[in-house]
Amino acid sequence: MSDDMPKPEQLAQISYGPPPKNWMDNPVKFRTGTFNYSANPDSARYVDFPYPRKWMPMEDDWQLPENWQEIILNGLKDRLNKYRTLRVFMDICVRCGACADKCHFFIGSGDPKNMPVLRAELLRSVYRNDFTTAGKILGKIAGARKLTVGVLKEWFFYFFQCTECRRCSVYCPYGIDTAEITMMVRELLNLVGLNIDWITTPVANCFRTGNHLGIQPHGFADSLEFAVDELEELTGVRVEAPINRKGAEILFVAPSADYFATPHYYTLLGYLALFHEIGLDYTWSAYASEGGNFGLFHSAETMKRLNNKIYAEAKRLGVKWILGGECGHMWRVLHQYMDTINGPADFLEVPKSPLTGTVFENTKSTKMVHISEFTADLIKHDKIKLDPSRNDHWRITYHDSCNPARAMGLLEEPRYIINKTCNNFFEMPENTIREQTFCCGSGSGLGTDENLEMRLRGGMPRGNAARYVRDKHGVNICLCMCAIDKATLPAVMDYWAPGVEIGGVHEMVGNALILKGEKERDTDLRGTPLVGKEGTGDV
Amino acid sequence: MRAVFSLAVVIILVLIAQVGAGSAGMRYLLGVIIPYIAMAVFLIGMVYRVIKWARSPVPFRIPVTCGQEKSLPWIKSSKLDNPHTTLGVIGRMALEILCFRSLFRNTKTELRKGPTLTYGSSKYLWLGALVFHWSFLIIFIRHFKYFTEPIPSFVLLAQNLDGFFQVGLPIVYITDILILVALTYLLFRRLLDAKLRYISLAGDYIPLFLIGGIAVTGVLMRYFTKTDIVAVKQLAIGLVTFSPVGADVLGQISSIFFIHIFLVSVLFIYFPFSKLVHLGGVFLSPTRNLANNNRMERHVNPWDYPVKVHTYEEWEDEFRDVMKAAGLPLDKE
């Protein structure tokens, strides 16, 4: 964390009172720490994004193509004709304000344009001006305004200040989904080459190598090999981590951070231990080595281009069905988009747990099962032996990640697993969990260092809730099932709720899981000594 | 500013009708011609609006889920807040449309010293909105008595229930009071909450003042400056039988009625071009009206098109050497 970052008490000096000026007359300011840098032109070129160039958001001249207005307005027209959501959401908002204080960015910044309603008005005002009779005739009095460079800059600033978490949509009487509007505007910005690098470069990497981090197949194999070695050291059991193995029953796909970043890594160890213990006939894939999909944060087309690898690989390897790891936006894509964009998956079979015989009827078309569904089923059928006391050094809370909560409703499975693998579980306040959960503040491609102030502001509600259970119950770890959470919540917790670490649900499974032939376990998967084993391990 | 502008617009409308009611020709315009135009604009406008929405497809199934999904048989799923069946969706939509389910969830966020964030339940908006909309609906149904002869029993029932307490003479309708209270709340909420004032457009105040004007003139006519309601009904029946009444009947009606019907006409004309189209839009919101059966049934995108992908073959070609060195299986040696 940089030294010039204000202290939490200072950052929390927030006024929710809007400025006196009309919002239309209040141009955007690109202040260091509150926005993301532009896309590297090489990455943009690699995936054929339009108008790749060197430019920076804080510069005056964005080097827009000459007919940029025409491009955007045509793009908007095109999307109005392709998405009922966009058309309906442009027309029916009554500005009741129910969404206003639901956005973590508004709560953390007080900037009125972070109220979901006003964020949408940024687009709606242009829609009125060019696509509605009232707006054409009455102009500003009808809430319409021309698309100018100033408006475009506002779009860039505020639509890359929305994490597409959909919390506002839960409270909207019409279900207006700001994520959908943000997606549309980001697509429009892309048409004139206004992308951010933290989306574009991972997309280019993923398109080329198969994962966001750009890890090539041998690097991927090395990572897994390393994890296997480490797991052996911790448990005394040597597991297999097969890659690109044809004829396996199940293809396993996880977000790439799981095998390359901490604390994700401990979740990976958890998966490996679990799959070994139950003797799962599965394979990893170096080609489909990414479950996440930063294409979702760019455009429907890019999402489809990246997602394509999963079904293609399942088909090539001849597996029966697909199992997916812990990730948030990955599951938005898998649950709500994959079957539509790259299905039908008629070459696969309806997923059936080889251990319990449970047929996952809820996945009979997409044929992809979430690992927490799979594991909850195993535990329910007593297929694994667990020693929850091995997690006694953790006092746990659980953060529902936005997409599993509000795009799936995967609420009980992780809680069931946590309760079976841990003894000390405490929920955060009810308005901050389940469908009302707060975003980490860094989702949808905004998790960069240059954007740190805004991320911490956005992370304030989550950090606050975690601090509450830390103070009340002594919570020292917050579990989650999202790679972006695991990557970015540590900074949020260090800032707002120091002492709360971040972990994964399958990390706890890995800790509690009694492996056949394991050595005496002195530490958890992190190497932290277990309760009663302090000082005995050779950590 | 925008509130003042909107109030001025409605006052001007009132004055136009007030002046117009003074001449027989204008009475015909206000009482017959404009209501016909308003009805036509409203019906055609709403149908046009809905068809325009409907012509854009729903490419993806993107319900916002607000409870446990349907997954393993031993996990209880939330059938209404996260429906996976059509019946569940109907239930969810009914709760949304009849009970304003989502607004019921509303919370108020407060930042206190610490810094500590709190989220208190906040049901005032839900209550105000629900009272307003239900009152409006019941008043709307009650008005069918002017357009029907004999009056259908459900209209009489609505009227009798509305006057259940038998207070005052003529008996006070509960909805007459409730709608005025609710409108006042909705207006002052917008004016007094700085955030709301900031986001409000003229288009947010106009409906409040317009409907307020309609309610006030209606209340005045019923309880204070009475008009010849038999003549009003003759006028209304004339409209729906396409045999409009003449100057004899129009002449018996007091001018306040013409203000009332003119404001109603303006509301109907304004409706399809304003945020009031949420009346239709609420049915068409894909985040609410789709079942969360995403992985159970395939959803088809009508404009789906092939995209450029990085195939396995190309990928293996690019990384064959390193894969070979790492001992990874290859399709082509």
Add this chain to the structure above:
Amino acid sequence: MYDSGKIISGLIIFLIIATAPIWYTAASGGTTKGPEPEIITTEKQCVRDTDYMRHDHMELLNEWRDQVVRGDDRVYTTASGRKFEKSLSNTCMSCHPNKSEFCDRCHNYMGVDPYCWSCHIEPKGGSR
């Protein structure tokens, strides 16, 4: 996905409801001819002028009731100086005994159900 079937059905339902009075009135044969209360009295003048009585008779009756019941004030003097007993049964119904042809015509037309008859005895058979 368009769901055009559902949307068109919805629109048709909307149009039917919105235009229901047209169909209903056409079916019931409703016309602009208003109710015609039969006046069978030979009196030339009511206690107030016709226009007032048309709009406000209920107010007058209400006043009478309050004055009689609460103030024992039973005499009403018209503008022209004639005196009447403040009584629905004895004064009003002496000229208008035909409830079903007089009172009910307009009340039914307007869907009004006054609570006069929850205390007063309803005259039998429209008694001409």
